[in-house]
Amino acid sequence: MVDDLPEKRTKFIHIGAPACFALELAMQHVNSAFGGYGSYVVGSCLERPDWRDVDIRMIMDDEDFDKEFPNTRVDGIWEFDAKWLLLTVSISQWLKDQTGLPIDFQFQPQTHANQRHKGQRNAVGLAKHH
Numbered sequence: 001m002v003d004d005l006p007e008k009r010t011k012f013i014h015i016g017a018p019a020c021f022a023l024e025l026a027m028q029h030v031n032s033a034f035g036g037y038g039s040y041v042v043g044s045c046l047e048r049p050d051w052r053d054v055d056i057r058m059i060m061d062d063e064d065f066d067k068e069f070p071n072t073r074v075d076g077i078w079e080f081d082a083k084w085l086l087l088t089v090s091i092s093q094w095l096k097d098q099t100g101l102p103i104d105f106q107f108q109p110q111t112h113a114n115q116r117h118k119g120q121r122n123a124v125g126l127a128k129h130h
Contacts, residue, residue, distance in 0.1 A: 014049045034107075038058070039125050069084050
Protein backbone atom coordinates (compact mmCIF):
# COMPACT_ATOMS: atom_id res chain seq x y z
CA MET A 1 0.00 0.00 0.00
CA VAL A 2 2.75 2.47 0.87
CA ASP A 3 4.41 1.76 -2.47
CA ASP A 4 1.27 3.03 -4.27
CA LEU A 5 1.64 6.57 -2.92
CA PRO A 6 2.81 9.18 -5.46
CA GLU A 7 6.29 10.59 -5.02
CA LYS A 8 6.45 13.87 -3.15
CA ARG A 9 6.59 16.69 -5.67
CA THR A 10 9.67 18.93 -5.58
CA LYS A 11 8.81 22.58 -5.05
CA PHE A 12 10.71 25.03 -7.18
CA ILE A 13 9.56 28.05 -5.17
CA HIS A 14 7.98 28.32 -1.74
CA ILE A 15 5.60 31.21 -2.50
CA GLY A 16 1.89 30.63 -2.97
CA ALA A 17 0.42 30.67 -6.46
CA PRO A 18 -1.65 33.90 -6.26
CA ALA A 19 1.35 35.88 -5.00
CA CYS A 20 3.59 34.30 -7.66
CA PHE A 21 1.15 35.37 -10.36
CA ALA A 22 1.04 38.92 -8.98
CA LEU A 23 4.85 38.96 -8.86
CA GLU A 24 5.09 37.80 -12.48
CA LEU A 25 2.75 40.56 -13.62
CA ALA A 26 4.46 43.29 -11.61
CA MET A 27 7.91 42.23 -12.76
CA GLN A 28 6.82 42.43 -16.40
CA HIS A 29 6.50 46.18 -15.86
CA VAL A 30 9.88 46.49 -14.12
CA ASN A 31 11.65 44.42 -16.78
CA SER A 32 10.02 46.48 -19.52
CA ALA A 33 11.18 49.72 -17.89
CA PHE A 34 14.81 48.71 -17.43
CA GLY A 35 15.64 45.95 -19.89
CA GLY A 36 18.93 44.24 -19.13
CA TYR A 37 19.19 40.49 -18.88
CA GLY A 38 15.99 40.35 -16.88
CA SER A 39 15.07 39.74 -13.29
CA TYR A 40 15.48 36.62 -11.23
CA VAL A 41 14.11 35.27 -7.98
CA VAL A 42 17.06 34.04 -5.93
CA GLY A 43 17.73 33.00 -2.35
CA SER A 44 15.85 31.27 0.40
CA CYS A 45 12.32 31.24 -1.10
CA LEU A 46 13.68 28.85 -3.74
CA GLU A 47 15.22 26.58 -1.11
CA ARG A 48 12.92 26.31 1.90
CA PRO A 49 9.42 27.10 3.16
CA ASP A 50 10.64 29.31 6.04
CA TRP A 51 12.02 32.12 3.85
CA ARG A 52 12.18 35.66 5.27
CA ASP A 53 11.79 37.69 2.10
CA VAL A 54 11.71 37.28 -1.66
CA ASP A 55 15.04 38.24 -3.19
CA ILE A 56 14.80 39.58 -6.73
CA ARG A 57 17.84 40.66 -8.73
CA MET A 58 17.71 42.58 -11.98
CA ILE A 59 20.91 41.68 -13.78
CA MET A 60 22.20 44.34 -16.12
CA ASP A 61 25.04 44.39 -18.61
CA ASP A 62 28.05 45.90 -16.80
CA GLU A 63 28.20 48.90 -19.16
CA ASP A 64 24.45 49.51 -18.87
CA PHE A 65 24.70 49.30 -15.09
CA ASP A 66 27.52 51.89 -15.14
CA LYS A 67 25.42 54.19 -17.35
CA GLU A 68 22.36 53.83 -15.10
CA PHE A 69 24.39 54.31 -11.91
CA PRO A 70 27.43 56.39 -13.00
CA ASN A 71 28.48 57.36 -9.48
CA THR A 72 29.30 53.75 -8.60
CA ARG A 73 32.21 53.53 -11.05
CA VAL A 74 34.65 55.21 -8.66
CA ASP A 75 34.59 52.57 -5.93
CA GLY A 76 32.30 49.86 -7.27
CA ILE A 77 30.06 50.11 -4.22
CA TRP A 78 26.50 50.80 -5.24
CA GLU A 79 24.80 50.20 -1.88
CA PHE A 80 25.63 53.82 -0.94
CA ASP A 81 24.71 55.41 -4.27
CA ALA A 82 21.67 57.69 -3.89
CA LYS A 83 20.08 56.75 -7.24
CA TRP A 84 20.62 53.01 -6.70
CA LEU A 85 19.17 53.25 -3.19
CA LEU A 86 16.16 55.30 -4.27
CA LEU A 87 15.26 52.97 -7.13
CA THR A 88 15.93 49.81 -5.12
CA VAL A 89 13.83 50.91 -2.14
CA SER A 90 11.04 52.34 -4.30
CA ILE A 91 10.75 49.27 -6.51
CA SER A 92 10.93 46.93 -3.49
CA GLN A 93 8.06 48.81 -1.84
CA TRP A 94 6.01 48.96 -5.05
CA LEU A 95 6.45 45.21 -5.55
CA LYS A 96 5.37 44.62 -1.94
CA ASP A 97 2.27 46.74 -2.54
CA GLN A 98 1.46 44.80 -5.73
CA THR A 99 2.05 41.31 -4.32
CA GLY A 100 1.72 41.42 -0.54
CA LEU A 101 5.18 39.79 -0.34
CA PRO A 102 8.22 41.13 1.53
CA ILE A 103 10.48 41.98 -1.42
CA ASP A 104 14.23 42.62 -1.54
CA PHE A 105 14.76 43.97 -5.07
CA GLN A 106 18.23 44.99 -6.25
CA PHE A 107 20.01 45.93 -9.46
CA GLN A 108 23.29 44.09 -10.06
CA PRO A 109 25.88 44.20 -12.84
CA GLN A 110 26.28 40.89 -14.64
CA THR A 111 29.93 40.26 -13.73
CA HIS A 112 29.23 40.76 -10.02
CA ALA A 113 26.11 38.58 -10.12
CA ASN A 114 27.89 35.74 -11.90
CA GLN A 115 31.05 35.84 -9.76
CA ARG A 116 29.49 36.20 -6.34
CA HIS A 117 26.18 34.39 -6.57
CA LYS A 118 26.37 30.81 -7.80
CA GLY A 119 22.98 29.69 -6.49
CA GLN A 120 19.75 28.97 -8.29
CA ARG A 121 18.00 31.71 -10.30
CA ASN A 122 14.43 31.63 -11.57
CA ALA A 123 13.50 34.17 -14.24
CA VAL A 124 10.54 36.33 -13.27
CA GLY A 125 8.45 38.81 -15.23
CA LEU A 126 8.68 37.09 -18.58
CA ALA A 127 6.30 38.57 -21.13
CA LYS A 128 4.77 36.82 -24.10
CA HIS A 129 4.81 38.98 -27.20
CA HIS A 130 2.33 38.34 -29.99
